[in-house]
Amino acid sequence: MLIGSSPCFRRCVGLLTRYAAFDAPVLIHGETGTGKELAARHVHYASARRDRAFVPVNCGAIPDTLVESELFGHSRGAFTDAKTAQAGLIELAAGGTLFLDEVDSLSARAQVALLRFLQDFEYRPVGSCAARTANVRVLAATNAPLDALIERGAFRRDLLYRLNALEVWIPALRQRAEDVPLLATHFLERAGRLLRGGVRRFTDDALALLAAYPWPGNIRELENLALRAAALVDAEEIDVDGLVVAEPAFAAVRAGPRLLARVEVYSVAKGLAMHAFERGYLEDLMRRVDGNVSRAARLAGTERRQLGRLLKKHGLGRLPTLN
Numbered sequence: 661m662l663i664g665s666s667p668c669f670r671r672c673v674g675l676l677t678r679y680a681a682f683d684a685p686v687l688i689h690g691e692t693g694t695g696k697e698l699a700a701r702h703v704h705y706a707s708a709r710r711d712r713a714f715v716p717v718n719c720g721a722i723p724d725t726l727v728e729s730e731l732f733g734h735s736r737g738a739f740t741d742a743k744t745a746q747a748g749l750i751e752l753a754a755g756g757t758l759f760l761d762e763v764d765s766l767s768a769r770a771q772v773a774l775l776r777f778l779q780d781f782e783y784r785p786v787g788s789c790a791a792r793t794a795n796v797r798v799l800a801a802t803n804a805p806l807d808a809l810i811e812r813g814a815f816r817r818d819l820l821y822r823l824n825a826l827e828v829w830i831p832a833l834r835q836r837a838e839d840v841p842l843l844a845t846h847f848l849e850r851a852g853r854l855l856r857g858g859v860r861r862f863t864d865d866a867l868a869l870l871a872a873y874p875w876p877g878n879i880r881e882l883e884n885l886a887l888r889a890a891a892l893v894d895a896e897e898i899d900v901d902g903l904v905v906a907e908p909a910f911a912a913v914r915a916g917p918r919l920l921a922r923v924e925v926y927s928v929a930k931g932l933a934m935h936a937f938e939r940g941y942l943e944d945l946m947r948r949v950d951g952n953v954s955r956a957a958r959l960a961g962t963e964r965r966q967l968g969r970l971l972k973k974h975g976l977g978r979l980p981t982l983n
């Protein structure tokens with residue numbers, strides 16, 4: 661399921677939906693963890709092929725010596741261990757979609773075999789003399805700059821032209837910070853169901869920090885963070901300090917300006933700045949009064965109960981019961 665409402669993400673989903681209507685190859689670009697397979701599934705299930713198979717394959721996991729056997733299948737006796745005939749990935753995807761993830765990792769031999777198939781969708785199982793045709797839509801994904809690989813001779817230009825009839829770039833999570841709170845909430849709810857820990861939620865401050873973080877691992881990193889937070893934090897609400905428990909890198913919130921410099925969305929930067937200001941002010945205030953909440957409230961010109969709530973929000977020590 662593709663989740664997000666940011667403008668760049670909506671444009672991306674709009675392209676994927678439009679491409680679904682065209683029975684042509686699509687090349688999906690995006691950093692690791694941005695959800696390229698989810699994008700490919702969206703194209704497949706929005707297309708006329710939705711009732712047929714969607715067959716994903718990690719190209720980096722196919723041994724060079726078995727490329728043709730994996731793709732096209734083999735007949736009995738084609739090689740030493742071929743005791744029975746076996747269908748290839750292309751036959752398994754017949755009538756549906758074959759998704760080639762990490763297509764940039766294909767060896768030179770594999771690229772030739774794939775190119776030959778894409779030219780007329782005809783193939784021959786290893787050890788067979790009979791050619792077959794396949795009604796398969798091919799989607800491919802890469803996180804590598806293919807133009808640079810072509811210049812180095814590591815990827816075939818003619819194969820790129822076969823794969824990129826249609827192209828789409830999946831935005832990195834740092835480019836769609838508005839979507840982070842929605843995704844974080846979704847993943848935390850799912851983690852709660854998985855761990856049977858009940859419904860949990862992130863506080864507004866925690867969500868502001870999540871939105872400000874650059875997410876080098878993209879959606880996959882956010883999903884893992886939500887799972888760790890659900891597993892490690894006992895509180896019903898997970899605040900900034902709970903994020904630090906789940907991922908120590910979030911302690912950088914206390915560095916304030918360095919983190920804010922990376923934030924592009926105004927509302928997110930404002931929320932994060934407010935959090936950093938509140939915490940810094942409270943820490944300084946409580947040091948000046950040696951931890952006396954009543955004195956601190958008088959100096960701050962606020963009620964003791966209100967100050968107590970702020971101190972609790974920022975996890976600044978165990979407070980006495982507020983009457």
